[in-house]
Structure formats: C-alpha cells, structure tokens
Amino acid sequence: MSGxxxxxxxxxxxxxxxxxxxxxxxDRGATFETDPRTAxxxxxxxxxxxxxxxxxxxxxxxxxxxxxxxRARDCYEGVREFxxxxxxxxxxxxxxxxxxxxxxxxxxxRGWWKLxxxxxxxxxxxxxxxxxxxxxxxxxxxxxxxxxxxxxDVVIVEKLLL
Ligand SMILES: CC(C)(COP(=O)(O)OP(=O)(O)OC[C@H]1O[C@@H](n2cnc3c(N)ncnc32)[C@H](O)[C@@H]1OP(=O)(O)O)[C@@H](O)C(=O)NCCC(=O)NCCS
Numbered sequence: 001m002s003g004x005x006x007x008x009x010x011x012x013x014x015x016x017x018x019x020x021x022x023x024x025x026x027d028r029g030a031t032f033e034t035d036p037r038t039a040x041x042x043x044x045x046x047x048x049x050x051x052x053x054x055x056x057x058x059x060x061x062x063x064x065x066x067x068x069x070x071r072a073r074d075c076y077e078g079v080r081e082f083x084x085x086x087x088x089x090x091x092x093x094x095x096x097x098x099x100x101x102x103x104x105x106x107x108x109x110r111g112w113w114k115l116x117x118x119x120x121x122x123x124x125x126x127x128x129x130x131x132x133x134x135x136x137x138x139x140x141x142x143x144x145x146x147x148x149x150x151x152x153d154v155v156i157v158e159k160l161l162l
Contacts, residue, residue, distance in 0.1 A: 003057050003058055004055065004056070004057050004094075004095075004098065005055065005056055005057070006053060006054070006055040006098045006099060006101075006102045007053070007054060008051075008052070008053060008054075009046070009052035009053060009054040009061075009064055009066075010046070011043055011046050013052075013054055013061055013064075014039040014040075014042040014043045014046070015039040015042075016060075016061045017039075017042045017052070017054070017061070017064050018036075018037045018038060018039045018041070018042050019087075020061070020062075020063065020064060020085050020086065020087045021037050021042070021064075021085050022036045022037060023085075023087060023088045024085045025037070027088070028147060028148065029120060029122065029123055030085070030120065030123060030126065031083075032145045032146075032147050032152070034147070034148070045066060045068075050066055050067060050068055050069075051066065051067045051103060051106045051107065051110070052064055052065075052066045053065050053066070053099050053102040053103045053106060054099060055095045055096075055098035055099040055102070056095065057090075057095075062086060062087045062089075062090040062093075062095045063084065063085065063086040063087065063090065063095035063096050063098065063099040064084070064085060064099055065082060065083070065084040065096075065099035065100045065102065065103035066082065066083055066084075066103070067080040067081070067082050067103055067106075067107055067112075067115065068080060068081045068082075068083070069081075070116065077112075078111060078112040078113040078114065079112070079113065079114045079116065080107060080112050080114070080115055080116075081115075081116055081117055082100065082103055082115050082116070082117050083117065084096050084099055084100045084103075084126075084129070086099075091125065092125070096125075096129050097129055097132065097133065100129065100130075100133055101133055103115070104133065104159065104161065107161055108161050112161060113160065113161050113162050114158055114159065114160055114161060115135075115158070115159050115161065116156065116157060116158040116159075117130070117135075117156075117157050118141065118144065118154035118155065118156055118157070119154060119155045119157055120152060120153075120154060120155075121140065121153055121154070121155050127155065127157075130157045130159075133159065134159050135157040135158060135159045136157065136158055136159065137155050137156070137157055138155075138156040138157065138158055139155075139156055140153050140154070140155055140156070141153060141154050141156060
C-alpha cells in the first residue's frame with residue numbers, strides 16, 4: 001500500500017463512509033441491517049464522539065473502522081462494539097486490517113478494555129481479519145436474527161485490550 005494512510009475520520013468523510021457501509025449492507029454478508037445509511041446518519045457518530053478511523057490510498061478513503069457503546073450501563077463503559085467495512089473495489093488489500101488495527105490502538109488510548117463484534121459464520125474475510133488481530137472467537141449465537149427472512153447464526157468475537 002504505497003501512498004496508503006490511516007487517520008481519524010472526519011465529518012467530511014461521512015458521505016464516503018455511508019457509501020462503503022451501504023455496499024456492505026447490499027452485499028448481505030456482514031450485517032442484519034438492510035436500510036441504506038445517509039451521510040447525515042454517519043455524522044451523528046462524530047457528534048457522539050465515537051472513534052472512527054479511516055484507511056485509504058492517495059486521497060481516497062477505502063475503509064473505516066468505528067467503535068460504538070455496547071450497553072448504557074456504567075459497568076460496560078470500557079466495552080465497545082466495532083464495525084469495519086472496506087469498499088468493494090478494495091477488499092483483500094490490507095485496508096480493513098489497517099483501519100481495525102488503528103481502532104484497537106485508539107481504544108487502548110481511551111482506556112477501554114474490550115472490543116467485540118458479531119460476525120456471520122460464512123464471513124471468512126472478517127473472521128480471518130479478526131483472528132489475525134488477536135480476536136478470540138467466543139462462541140456462536142444460534143438463530144440470532146433473520147436476514148431477508150432467513151435465520152442466521154453469528155460468531156461472537158472479542159479482544160481484551162488490558
Ligand atoms: C471483512 C473485511 C472488513 C476485511 O477487510 P479487508 O481489507 O478485505 O482484509 P485485509 O486485506 O485487511 O485482510 C485481513 C486478513 O484477512 C485475510 N482475508 C482477506 N480477505 C479474505 C477472504 N476473502 N477470505 C479469507 N481470508 C481473507 C487476509 O489474508 C488477511 O490475513 P492476514 O492478516 O493473516 O494476512 C472486508 O473484506 C469487508 O469490508 N467485507 C465486507 C463487509 C464486512 O464483512 N465487514 C465485517 C463485518 S463483521
């Protein structure tokens with residue numbers, strides 16, 4: 001990735017982040033979400049102070065990783081759910097790993113102690129990415145939700161940051 005970058009996302013990236021997320025939603029391989037996102041919805045992440053890291057090449061953002069609160073209870077303050085999405089055209093080129101590794105670094109700086117997510121069992125790229133950054137597969141939630149009317153399992157992944 002010569003000319004590659006990873007940096008904090010900014011409000012000006014919101015439209016590009018929505019575009020990347022919407023490709024992931026359309027592909028039906030990553031999330032139970034089916035409604036496309038708007039840039040305005042992504043802007044709320046910045047307003048809420050959620051960490052958003054972006055990776056890309058030249059001037060173009062190709063991937064983002066973001067961390068969201070897991071639960072509102074105080075005891076879970078340091079537990080965050082992450083999501084990572086790469087533009088279709090740029091998958092398998094290392095951008096996802098760059099963005100998620102950077103989010104891990106930022107999460108540690110913030111004093112958070114755990115990142116977690118849920119991954120469809122069939123999502124080989126995501127499971128490999130997580131494993132390669134030290135996430136542990138905790139187990140499988142069976143029939144955790146329906147996507148397009150079909151029950152889907154999810155693999156829970158977690159990484160302790162302590
Ligand atoms: C999953 C995703 C984020 C991975 O990011 P990426 O940039 O494509 O992956 P990278 O090039 O950084 O590769 C990371 C690791 O996964 C491996 N990998 C990448 N694509 C793979 C694939 N299709 N099958 C198996 N392994 C794969 C790489 O070899 C690499 O392994 P290594 O670190 O041991 O060398 C990206 O493919 C994506 O956005 N997919 C659609 C949305 C999605 O599934 N998001 C995750 C929701 S949980």
